[in-house]
């Protein structure tokens with residue numbers, strides 16, 4: 384493809400007429416080959432502009448960079464927002480892409496909702512995939528990308544690879560980092576879901592307002608003009624503000640939840656009754672009331688399932704098929720996943736809660752099922768929002784009977800210091816640094832009527848220790864460790880009081 388043609392298709396002005404052949408796109412000079420367009424971005428660690436000479440040396444035909452960057456020996460595509468311009472250009476290169484693309488944003492619930500949307504589409508007969516924290520998931524399995532929203536080149540090439548394999552429907556997770564760094568642009572996104580909003584990532588976005596604005600780029604700029612905004616109504620003032628953004632953009636607003644529209648533009652949740660193995664939901668859509676038995680526990684899972692149903696309806700699926708599919712949803716890896724039942728008889732659940740709101744949601748999901756005590760084991764990641772740690776401690780202490788604070792990906796920080804920050808928010812919690820020891824302690828303490836919740840790592844397969852050159856990932860899977868500990872801890876002779 385010729386550079387000039389790509390630029391004019393993207394509506395980008397070029398400094399000169401250009402019929403250089405473009406062979407690919409790269410944001411890392413080490414991935415540049417002859418004919419590549421290189422995106423030189425200022426980063427949080429280094430300035431990509433420092434690698435422009437190396438990229439040109441490796442054969443870059445053009446460099447997208449700020450006006451002040453020096454580009455010699457290749458075309459300088461000047462932009463005040465190089466990440467955005469690069470993305471728009473790259474989106475013209477990667478084709479074909481799937482016909483039906485939807486996105487999901489929100490503080491918690493993105494992975495679950497994207498994955499449930501994929502499952503519903505599949506049950507409606509479509510060839511579907513999801514892209515997010517779990518990687519790229521197709522009916523054949525998942526391939527990890529390492530990030531929730533991959534970098535723009537990986538994202539677009541995944542989209543086009545999926546289309547070539549015959550995938551027609553893709554749901555992707557739009558993280559706030561991804562949105563603010565233009566990692567997902569230039570596609571025809573026909574619907575976008577907003578699950579909820581609460582504190583996270585205030586290390587990266589300085590304020591909640593900035594964090595919310597990053598998320599709202601999805602409605603403001605990323606989706607197509609005629610897209611549908613599927614909004615969960617249970618997230619307080621943020622729901623109203625998300626609807627405002629959608630209306631400003633003239634999107635079709637589709638509301639979901641207790642305040643959802645009961646007509647064609649929503650799913651109203653009329654009643655919600657926990658059962659032993661799941662929950663019964665009575666919902667109204669387009670004037671039809673239906674009772675669905677969702678085979679998953681926890682109010683948060685019903686919220687995600689209904690937003691996913693809204694996304695499937697927004698892409699034209701038949702309502703009866705969609706609601707029937709909701710009653711057949713499979714659990715999402717690491718989200719309230721029951722790993723094992725201990726020899727004493729206590730179920731052990733693994734969940735990915737790593738924000739105060741998520742911890743509260745995970746605990747509330749389990750509470751109706753606990754006859755004895757709820758024992759919560761969790762930590763907080765290093766090099767991430769520090770202010771959420773004590774809040775997570777408070778949420779855990781307020782809603783569980785026993786709290787054990789442990790390590791969760793310390794990264795470049797001192798693990799003991801992270802635990803101390805969490806402990807400040809707790810009352811009566813125990814601190815056990817080593818995660819395996821903490822899980823053993825919880826399982827040892829659990830009696831028949833108790834439930835153990837191990838939160839924060841969900842599907843993750845390793846503990847990240849150190850950063851930069853010294854970073855190591857030690858294999859660690861909460862599900863496997865819980866099973867091993869349960870095998871080693873014998874039955875209890877008497878129940879705890």
Ligand SMILES: CC(=O)N[C@H]1[C@@H](OP(=O)(O)OP(=O)(O)OC[C@H]2O[C@@H](n3ccc(=O)[nH]c3=O)[C@H](O)[C@@H]2O)O[C@H](CO)[C@@H](O)[C@@H]1O[C@H](C)C(=O)N[C@@H](C)C(=O)N[C@H](CCC(=O)O)C(=O)O
Pocket residue numbers: 410411412413422423424425426427428429430431432434516529530531532533534535558559560561564566
């Ligand atoms: C803070 C953050 O988001 N960083 C991401 C960002 O890096 P950056 O732009 O700051 O990159 P940098 O390392 O400073 O380098 C600047 C530029 O120089 C280039 N470079 C660098 C070195 C070199 O030798 N040659 C070269 O060309 C880099 O490719 C980059 O374009 O862009 C990179 C490429 O897309 C990401 O890998 C990187 O994710 C880091 C590893 C990360 O940990 N990100 C986390 C916080 C994240 O993004 N999480 C979100 C949200 C999670 C959620 O809520 O679900 C996610 O979407 O996963």
Ligand SMILES: Nc1ncnc2c1ncn2[C@@H]1O[C@H](COP(=O)(O)OP(=O)(O)OP(=O)(O)O)[C@@H](O)[C@H]1O
Pocket residue numbers: 489490491492493494495496516531556578579683684686687717718719734735736737740741742744745841
């Ligand atoms: N709708 C929801 N409301 C509140 N909490 C939720 C909701 N959905 C999920 N959670 C909590 O958040 C955890 C993570 O869920 P999920 O992976 O779906 O979210 P995510 O937004 O993709 O997270 P991440 O930002 O890490 O990608 C769950 O394990 C659960 O504890």
Ligand SMILES: N[C@H](CCC[C@H](N)C(=O)O)C(=O)O
Pocket residue numbers: 531737763764765767791792839840843
């Ligand atoms: N996507 C989230 C994952 C957090 C998971 C938790 N285990 C941690 O390491 O903090 C983040 O990057 O903040």
Ligand SMILES: [Mg+2]
Pocket residue numbers: 493494495515516517531556
């Ligand atoms: Mg996710």
